[in-house]
Amino acid sequence: MLKQIIGVVLAVVLGVGGAWFVAGFLSPDETLSQAPLPLPKGGDFTLQAAQGAVSLSDFQGKVVVLYFGYTACPDICPTSMATLKAALAQLTPAELSQTQGLFVSVDPERDTLEHIQRYVGYFHPSLIGVSGSQAELLEITRRYNAFYRKVEVPGSAMAYTIDHSAILYVIDKDGQVREQVQHAVPPAELAAAIRRHL
Known part of the structure; x- marks a missing residue:
């Protein structure tokens, strides 16, 4: 019994000591949980919208905010779109004219193109909703390090x-991914990320 108690005490002491040791040698910027995500390769793609084919390259000269989600999502997607809506509201008319929001539905089985467009239009009239086949979506999400x-x-x-990642990708005027913004950040942070690339 005494050996067991000593063993438990040693385990606690070593655990606390190990944590203190690691904390002492790693600054907050070096911890894995706070490390920035590596930027994905990204690249051009073409998917379908209610108004026809839409390519990322159609928006050359604009900053694009790209998001992968689905319209029946109960919480993460509405939060993400509300963040985007509030960020766009902080832009001036001139800044807004150089910005395009793009929502890619990863639920083509259930999301019709018309329904996707109605969904994104609820958040902002300038947003465009697109989708495609599962093969197309898998290829595109892999390039963007997105998951569903x-x-x-x-x-x-x-x-x-559908389980899915919740990243807002800020893509510059040349079509390159420049920033990855978490879906629930204060809208001012997303607006600032957009402005950095206008």
Whole structure:
């Protein structure tokens, strides 16, 4: 019994000591949790919108804010789109004219092109919603280091949900990914990221 107690005490002491040791040698900027995500390769793509084919290169000369999500998403996508809406509201008319929001639905099984456009239009009239085949979406999301997967929900009216990453990609006027912004940042941070590349 005494050996067990001593073993527990030693484990606690070593654990605290190890944490102190690591904290002492790593500054906050060097911790893995706070390290910036590496920028993805990204690149041009063409998907379908309600008004026809849309390519990223169509917006050459504008800063594009790109997001991968789906319209039935219960929380993350509405939060992301609300952040984008509020960020766009902080831009001047001249800045807004040089900015394009692009929502890519990763749920083509359920999201019609017309429904996607109605969804994004609720947040801002300038936003464009697009989607494509699963093969197209997988190829594009891989290039952007984005993630999504279908999750069956037996007994649910929705039948399935989609787990997905929640990054707003800020793409410069030449089509290069320049920043990755978390979906729930203060809108002023996203507006500042857009302005940096106008």
